[in-house]
Amino acid sequence: MPQVPPTNLGIREYSAAKRNANNALTTNNLSIRQLPDDATDELRVDSKNTSIPISAFPQHPASTFSSTTEQALNQTGNALEQLKALSIRSANDSTSDKSREILNEEAEELVALIDRIANTTSLDGKNLLDGSIDSISFQVSFSPPTQKVIQGFNAATQVLGKLPGSKQSTGDRVQLQRSVIGNQGIQEGNTRSNIISDFSILVDGQNINESINIADQRYGGLLSNVTNTQSLTDNTHTDFSSGTAKDIANRINTLRNTGEPTLRTIFATATTSFTSTDVDDKDYSGSVNKSTTQNIALGSIEQGDFSINGIDVNSVAFLENDSASTLVHAINAISALTGVTASVNTLTGELSLEADDGRDIVLNTSSADTTNLIFGGGQHRFSESFSDLRVSGRVTISANDNAHFFGSSKSLTGFDDFSLDSTEINQFTNDTIADTNLTSASGAKKAEINIDQAINQVNRFSNKLSALRSEFESSLKAFGSIYQKPRENTANNINSTTAIRLAELSRNLIQQRIDTAVQAQANGTSQQILFYLR
Known part of the structure; x- marks a missing residue:
């Protein structure tokens, strides 16, 4: 058989095909692990x-x-x-x-x-x-x-x-101080909460002798008070993120989960909410003109103008009623630290703040103008700034039947008067x-x-x-x-174009091995042929 001159034409074609394929992949920012x-x-x-x-x-x-x-x-x-x-x-x-x-x-x-x-x-x-x-x-x-x-x-x-259970009862805000001056659960300054020492729940069908005092020493002891509001604004303090409503709900749920039979059908949640309409003259050092609007006004605040639970809201500009949600986003951006989320009433443009775990909310504003910008429609609703305005939470208790509340601390928990707004007693929850x-x-x-x-x-x-x-x-x-x-x-x-490209690349590689083997058969030894066919 005549000797066939050595040639690297097939190798050049293979190299060109490989370069073209790689270029195609590079052009589309592709790699084996990064597909389009x-x-x-x-x-x-x-x-x-x-x-x-x-x-x-x-x-x-x-x-x-x-x-x-x-x-x-x-x-x-x-x-x-x-x-x-x-x-x-x-x-x-x-x-x-x-x-x-x-x-x-x-x-x-x-x-x-x-x-x-x-x-x-x-x-x-x-x-x-x-x-x-x-x-x-x-x-x-x-x-x-x-x-x-x-x-x-x-x-x-x-x-x-x-809601858990078929009957639901929601109390008023947990009381702050020993005497209520304005709205229960809203006070400015160095306000303290109260010690809960005696609070029991009885559900219809249970023997009254079976009811327990959730603050008894056997069940965890007194639900202690927070005597210093400023400790709620210090994220290094043990009181930070606490609240009596939160503690009451946690105690009830903990006892139920640990098998306490009298609480096996009782579930508790706690939430804290605040809007500008919640504040009266007696709740803080200034006065409230309730004839004005309470929506968010057009304006802006700088960092340090408004804080929630000791955390400053970042600088932000906002439209009337916060129609672009910039103020809400700024508040919610720090909710992981404050535990408080914001929303706007779509009808009134009023800012609403809520802590869904029942922790107390403490608000501070730098001036009356800032207070009115956020909570008073830019008018003169509030005469002074908020200085450690503290808002407590309320507890909701659900059970399979009518629940009754008693104990010397009942009024402190908010479960003493169900004639107030936002309270309810044994409402169906199916x-x-x-x-x-x-x-x-x-x-x-x-x-x-x-x-x-x-x-x-x-x-x-x-x-x-x-x-x-x-x-x-x-x-x-x-x-x-x-x-x-x-x-x-x-x-x-991966799309169809990429699949075609990858298939073409594989086909070119296989064809090149065949071409190389043919050349090896013509120009090389049997060992070389076997090498290229591997």
Whole structure:
């Protein structure tokens, strides 16, 4: 057989093909572990498209679960906020019956939307928010504990907003000082809370001899007071983030969870809320002109002008009624430190502050002008600044039957007078978001209670997901060779063009090996042929 002259034409073609393929990958910022995300901008979690394939998220599976669920819950939360606004309008005495019918129709659409989100949000073929998931376990570490469990959540309206127990009672704000001068639970200056030494709960069907004093030494002892308001504004002090309402709820739930039989059907929550309309002349050093507006005015504040629980709100400019939500965002940006979140009443433009764990809220403003800018519509509603204005929380107790409250500390807990606004005694609590009916003022007020509960449920679960997602993402350091953190606001997703390019590259490599083997057959030894065919 004639000798074939040596040639490297095939190798040159291979090198050129490889360069072209690599250039194509480089042009599109691709690597073996970084695939294009051309289509990720099209991924949306909404009422029409809530199914996102898990293959679109080549990151930690737990982080994927958390972030996808959070996206859907954000929409649920938005729908609930709109539903709350409708219920407030319907509850207004000036709203006509015809207007309530229209509001109720809008509410029904929002309820349907919430159900649609719950029933269609899925990941890798599994529904996330319809209650079908009890819990999911993910590996987050190579060393014990290696597993982290995420509990499931049911965001369907038949469940959302339901309160524990069938009867609910909500007391007034926990008393500050020994005597009430203005509104109970709102006082300025170095105010102290009271020691709770004797408070018992009895549910119908129980023997009175079975009731227990939750402040008895056997059950943890006295619920101590905070004698210095300023300690609540010092994040290094042991009193920081505390409050008597929070302590009462925690004591009841702790005793129930540890098996105390008389409290086995009793559940407690505590919340602290504040709006400008809550303050009277006797609550602080200045005077209050209640004939003025109470909305947020157009303006700005500098850092140090407004603090919540000792933490300054950052400098921010805001529109009237905070229509762009800049003030709300500035307050919520520090909520992890203060424990307080902000919202705006969509009808009145009034700022609302809430601590959902029942801790006391302490407010300080730098001047009367700042106070009125935030809480008085820019008018002269308040004559002085807020100087350690302290607001206590209120406790809600749910049970399977009517509850009765007694003990020498009953008045201090707020469970002594249920004729006051925002208090209730043994109200049925079986309603959920699905039962929303805004055709009457009373129905709207009942709906608002369930909506508030639903918002709290969604927010609590979202906060848990956010914290868990941060923990999961930190595990990427350990799993770096397996998972890749996606670029901001995108998720890596291989498209058909990339698949074709990768297939062409593989085909070129195979063809080159064949070409090289043919050349080796013509020019080389049998050992070389075998080498190139490996």
